[in-house]
Amino acid sequence: MEHRNRYVQPFTLAEAVLLDVSTISEEITRLQYSIKRLRETQDILQETIQEAESPEVADQDILQAFKENQEVMYVSVFFGCSQEERILILKLALTHKGVTVVDHYDVDPTIKPSSNHNGSIEEDDSGGLHL
Template sequence: MELRPRYNQPFTLSEAILLDISTISEEITRLQYSIKRLRETQETLQEVIDEAESPGAVDVEIVQAFKENQEVIGSQEERILILKLALADKGVSSGAHYDVDTSTQMTAKSPLHDFDFGEDHNGPGSIEEDDSGGLHL
């Protein structure tokens, strides 16, 4: 099973399936922590935006950071879904432990329902860890 993610991802579902269960689990946990921190930042940025006297009074960099964080959150949520699908392919039930916490989600629409199951478009590559401890091709 292949899918077309909405965002560019560092690995495909096929490549994620090749990873061992502990690596997948650790990456999901790392991504969940990252999303939690990004959402906390989003709350702070949203407060600054809301406190501005007018929409034009908000610092352009703050608005840009807010938009960029939304994209990163969406991409990381999507990556978690890919990893959960890889776990499922291995017969591992990921359960609620790996669910993305949406209680503080700042975006109006989750990117996860934008998935298109079909031919993989990320192409082949080798998987290695990046400096942040995440996976990178």
């Protein structure tokens, strides 16, 4: 079981394989939902800013939220918090457990994940897994 992470992750593939299938699936759903919501929010904020008469007229709170989202997205992609890579690790863990990863595990990110996790894990402040 060899997988090299491109980014620093809160867990390894070996640790993910120890989780039960439902926990892995729930975390995939949570991560996909998080990515989807961040992108949707950014699109809405950008549209709102563009509809303003000028950047100076745009609501400062909206401009600040847009800037903060950009920073979160940049950090997520370039500085070690890549959620897409976490999803890949979790899908690899499912494969190692003998689960065929098909569309069933590409869970609809419009469904908000539940917070019920069973197993020897804890949720961190972002709702993520802490092994």
